[in-house]
Amino acid sequence: MQGNKSPLTAFFLSFFPGFGHAYLGRFVRFVLYGGSFFGLLGIIFLLGINGSLNGEAVILVFIAAASWIINMIDMIVSLLNGAGQQRPASPYGIDPGMGPGWEASQYAYEQKREKTQTILLSFVPGVGHMAMGMLQRGLAFLVAFAGLLAITIFISIVTNTGSFLVFLLALPVIWIYTLFDAVQQLQRKHRGETIDDRPFFEELEEHIGSGRKNKVLAATLALFPGAGHLYLGLQKRGLQIMGGFLISIFLMDSLRLSIFLFLMPLFWFFAFFDALQQMSRYERDQLKDQAVVAQLAPYQKWIGLALLVLGAYYLFDQVMGTYISQTWPSVYREFMKLKYNLPTALVAFVMIAAGLRLVFGGSFRAGSGNTPSEAPPRLPEWDKEERP
Numbered sequence: 001m002q003g004n005k006s007p008l009t010a011f012f013l014s015f016f017p018g019f020g021h022a023y024l025g026r027f028v029r030f031v032l033y034g035g036s037f038f039g040l041l042g043i044i045f046l047l048g049i050n051g052s053l054n055g056e057a058v059i060l061v062f063i064a065a066a067s068w069i070i071n072m073i074d075m076i077v078s079l080l081n082g083a084g085q086q087r088p089a090s091p092y093g094i095d096p097g098m099g100p101g102w103e104a105s106q107y108a109y110e111q112k113r114e115k116t117q118t119i120l121l122s123f124v125p126g127v128g129h130m131a132m133g134m135l136q137r138g139l140a141f142l143v144a145f146a147g148l149l150a151i152t153i154f155i156s157i158v159t160n161t162g163s164f165l166v167f168l169l170a171l172p173v174i175w176i177y178t179l180f181d182a183v184q185q186l187q188r189k190h191r192g193e194t195i196d197d198r199p200f201f202e203e204l205e206e207h208i209g210s211g212r213k214n215k216v217l218a219a220t221l222a223l224f225p226g227a228g229h230l231y232l233g234l235q236k237r238g239l240q241i242m243g244g245f246l247i248s249i250f251l252m253d254s255l256r257l258s259i260f261l262f263l264m265p266l267f268w269f270f271a272f273f274d275a276l277q278q279m280s281r282y283e284r285d286q287l288k289d290q291a292v293v294a295q296l297a298p299y300q301k302w303i304g305l306a307l308l309v310l311g312a313y314y315l316f317d318q319v320m321g322t323y324i325s326q327t328w329p330s331v332y333r334e335f336m337k338l339k340y341n342l343p344t345a346l347v348a349f350v351m352i353a354a355g356l357r358l359v360f361g362g363s364f365r366a367g368s369g370n371t372p373s374e375a376p377p378r379l380p381e382w383d384k385e386e387r388p
Contacts, residue, residue, distance in 0.1 A: 010023050010024050011075060011076070011120060014072055014075040015072075016034075017033040017034050018030040018032070018034025018037070018071065019034070020071075021071075021074075024078070033067055033071040036063070036067040037067045040061075041064060043060060044061065044064075079116060079117075080116075080120065080121075111190050115186055118132065118182050118183065119182070122183075123179075125142055125144075125145040125174060126138035126139060126140070126145070126178065127142070128178075128182035129178075129181075132189065134197040137198060137199060140199035141200060144200075145171060148170060148171060148174070152165060152168055153165075169224050173223045173224055173227070177220040180216060213231065213232060215283075217231065218231055218232060218275060218279045222271065222275035225241050225244075225245040225267065225272070226245065226271060228271075228275030228278075229275055230242070232275070232279065234278060234289045235289060240292045241274075244267070245267060245271065248264065248267065
């Protein structure tokens with residue numbers, strides 16, 4: 001193996017069994033892992049084409065998955081042991097202490113190796129911090145990540161509601177910030193600075209109390225719509241974005257509005273890049289908490305009426321549904337038909353109303369009965385200066 005190889009490149013290539021080992025020059029492992037994984041997949045594919053795919057497919061898939069896992073474990077262990085990186089050689093033979101500059105090269109090699117180990121271990125949140133000796137900080141990240149994952153899945157199973165799974169979007173936020181924080185702490189260590197082993201929550205509380213905002217943290221929180229705005233102190237804007245995102249997911253799930261799922265990526269990208277823009281304004285002291293939709297005030301009564309109707313509907317459905325199904329089965333069957341068709345009718349009504357508003361809404365002036373063509377002419381502004 002000639003020259004230094006990038007450990008991270010080898011790690012990511014290993015997601016395709018054998019390719020990472022081929023990058024490091026381990027061609028025996030490349031043939032072993034790659035052949036066992038892709039060969040078995042090829043056999044399964046041929047059996048599926050011939051129509052002779054039976055119970056043995058499960059065994060073949062299990063063996064292929066085991067080959068992939070062993071390939072990844074072998075790569076991670078090899079990289080942690082320094083595979084792909086050459087130690088600096090001493091120009092004076094056996095005794096490395098005699099070579100000028102050898103100690104600096106050795107120190108640089110150890111730093112690079114430690115960085116690789118920290119990044120690889122940080123793929124499990126908190127483990128990279130523990131490897132650096134930051135036990136409390138690492139445990140805080142690990143507990144936050146695993147705890148949020150466990151409680152979200154538990155609530156979704158108990159309540160039998162898939163909408164709660166939206167909180168899993170916070171996991172990439174924690175994971176990315178943990179990875180960046182581990183690299184940042186390691187850089188401080190290499191610069192000779194003292195690294196403080198304390199939970200992230202204490203540091204965040206102190207940071208918020210100082211009034212300063214962290215750009216990296218704001219960008220990381222912005223992965224969950226509205227969270228970055230709330231961190232920057234934009235309460236109105238952040239609550240509108242976060243509430244709109246969560247309500248949209250809830251309505252799409254409960255009202256079966258999957259036809260509008262294409263709007264969710266647009267919503268997410270708007271929230272993310274708007275948070276980055278607000279952060280740049282914060283750095284220029286131009287931050288202002290403006291609501292995304294400032295025109296809701298004239299429609300406050302209609303929004304309140306819609307909420308009342310929606311609350312009454314869910315109350316009737318959840319509380320009275322069981323009683324009606326036992327007392328008046330025929331009435332309950334008609335109600336279920338109405339309930340099934342109601343989302344489609346509601347969406348159609350909203351779309352028709354919005355279309356009529358767009359087509360005919362600008363034909364009349366608000367507060368007057370005149371059309372634009374019949375509007376009174378605008379009087380000219382006379383020059384107030386005295387003429388000679």
